Amino acid sequence: MANIYDNAYDLEKAIRNSDEFQGLKEAYEAVMADEAAKKMFDNFRETQINLQQKQMQGEEITEEEVQQAQQVVQLVQQHEVISKLMEKEQQLNTVINDVSRIITKPLEELYGTPEEQ
Template sequence: MAVNLFDLAYELEKGLRQSDDYMNLKKLYDEVNNDQEASNIFANFREVQMRLQEKQMSGQEITEEEVQQAQKTVALVQQHEKISKLMEAEQRMGMTIADLNKIIMKPLEEMYGNVAE
């Protein structure tokens, strides 16, 4: 009997939404967004991050001034308790998703061999 992979994927999504890591991430995200100061600092941090990534991906040089601005923004983010907790939760969620991806890719790795090694 064939398995509908999309049904399994939607079940996984539902499970992810019900997981402790996701619910904690959502709670912390809401706390940051409901705090005007934290929300502004976090939005600025994300903007600086995206701008630097875009420059890097397009091969543009990142100036010393931009590096210093990014470092100041990171320092602000790390000093803000709500934002640093949110970022820790984002990291945990990212690790969970990476682990899930490894599990999902296992059949292909077994068939083709692990090319990363």
């Protein structure tokens, strides 16, 4: 029992010390240190969250909203400091998803994947 938590804290430390997390941290701090980039990034995040919430609540998303969201995405993709941050987020996400798949394997084996049932 204690063993699980010990291992979880070791893993947390390994994530924290990883190149992926350190790279993300630097990229995030670079965006936060640049007022215009920070504003653009906040706007991007807000747009994404709003659209996700609408989708989850089954609300209709207008064509105008889709176009606005696409414009915001294009803006951040063209912004070097922000696109660097998004790339670093993607890299750490991949690692976190791998980790999540590894540690939920016992459960997946027990209950079986949908395909195996």
